[in-house]
Amino acid sequence: AQTVTQSQPEMSVQEAETVTLSCTYDTSESDYYLFWYKQPPSRQMILVIRQEAYKQQNATENRFSVNFQKAAKSFSLKISDSQLGDAAMYFCAYRSSRGAGNNRKLIWGLGTSLAVNP
Amino acid sequence: NAGVTQTPKFQVLKTGQSMTLQCAQDMNHEYMSWYRQDPGMGLRLIHYSVGAGITDQGEVPNGYNVSRSTTEDFPLRLLSAAPSQTSVYFCASRGRMNTEAFFGQGTRLTVV
Numbered sequence: 001a002q003t004v005t006q007s008q009p010e011m012s013v014q015e016a017e018t019v020t021l022s023c024t025y026d027t028s029e030s031d032y033y034l035f036w037y038k039q040p041p042s043r044q045m046i047l048v049i050r051q052e053a054y055k056q057q058n059a060t061e062n063r064f065s066v067n068f069q070k071a072a073k074s075f076s077l078k079i080s081d082s083q084l085g086d087a088a089m090y091f092c093a094y095r096s097s098r099g100a101g102n103n104r105k106l107i108w109g110l111g112t113s114l115a116v117n118p
Numbered sequence: 119n120a121g122v123t124q125t126p127k128f129q130v131l132k133t134g135q136s137m138t139l140q141c142a143q144d145m146n147h148e149y150m151s152w153y154r155q156d157p158g159m160g161l162r163l164i165h166y167s168v169g170a171g172i173t174d175q176g177e178v179p180n181g182y183n184v185s186r187s188t189t190e191d192f193p194l195r196l197l198s199a200a201p202s203q204t205s206v207y208f209c210a211s212r213g214r215m216n217t218e219a220f221f222g223q224g225t226r227l228t229v230v
Contacts, residue, residue, distance in 0.1 A: 033217055045208060045221035052217070091160070105151065105176060106210075106219060108160040 002027045004094050006109035013082045014117050020067075021077045021112045023092030031097040034068070034075045035106070040088040048090070051075065053097070079114075087116040120144055124209050124222030131199040131229045139194040139225050141209030149212045150192040151176070151219070152184065154205040161208065167192055199229045 003026045013019035025034070036048040051059045051068050059066050063080045079086055092109040125140045143150065151166040153176075163176030167186040181203060183195040192211075196203060206226050210219040 035218060043206065043224040043226070045210075045224075047218050047220075050218055105163045105166060106153075106161070108162075110158065110160045 002029070002032075002094055002096070002107050004092050004107050004109040006092055006112050008112045009110070010113045010115070012115040012117055013079070015082055015084060017082055018078060018080045019082055019114065021079075021090050021092075021114065023075045023077070023109055025073050025075065025092075025094050025107075027073070027094065027096075029096055029098075033095045033097060034066075035093040035095070036064070036066070036075075036077045037091045037093060038086075038088045039091065039111070040085075045091075049077065082116050084116050084118060087114055089113050122209055122211050122220050122222040124207075124225055126225060127223060129225060129227050131196070131227065133199060133201060133229060135199050137196050137199065139196075139207055139209075139227075141192045141194065141222060142190050143192075143209075143211040143220070144190065145211060145213060145220070146189060147211035147213045147216070147220075148189070149214070149219075150186065151210045152182070152192070152194045153208045153210065154178065155208060155224075156205050164194065164207075196227075201229045203227065204229045 005024045032053045034051045038046045038048045049061045049064050065078045067076045089111045091111045093106045122143045152164040153161040155161045162178050165184040167173045173184050208224050209222040212219040
């Protein structure tokens with residue numbers, strides 16, 4: 001069974017600085033998707049960035065980028081020029097891309113709470 | 119285009135009461151799911167559906183029922199609420215050709 005591990009329950013960063021959140025996963029599959037979701041105090045789950053496993057190029061969305069190391073099964077999120085609005089819980093998630101049933105669900109890490117200090 | 123709409127946002131129930139959490143999406147997505155979020159346990163899948171008339175159990179289905187009579191709606195029913203069902207509930211949907219899931223705003227349910 002696939003698992004997702006976020007080893008940093010809490011992180012903090014100074015405004016305008018860069019922070020990296022870690023995520024590792026375990027799977028025997030070769031085709032899958034990885035996601036980072038942000039959950040602010042409003043509780044809404046917001047997609048930050050996604051990565052298809054078959055793509056070697058790391059995904060980037062404005063100030064957010066990932067370091068995807070498929071062999072090491074690592075998927076870290078880098079937030080550049082941190083802003084106060086980035087303070088939230090961040091979840092790493094995995095979804096298989098094939099297989100009846102397995103590709104229907106997301107498998108989640110436990111989250112990293114990010115504080116941004118002014 | 120409202121996306122995924124969940125109601126209510128907050129609910130307090132007494133033990134033994136029943137209720138339905140509503141979820142509707144207007145994106146014509148085939149896949150819909152219900153998750154619960156508990157501190158220290160992340161999000162866990164309760165039930166999911168791959169299309170109208172088709173539902174299946176997730177990791178933690180006990181105490182919950184679902185139905186999918188239309189593509190748009192996927193209600194979650196608590197048959198007899200228990201304090202262990204105190205949680206935040208999320209509905210999510212995804213189109214067959216989409217990579218990511220879209221989430222509702224969540225329902226905070228407290229069972230006393």
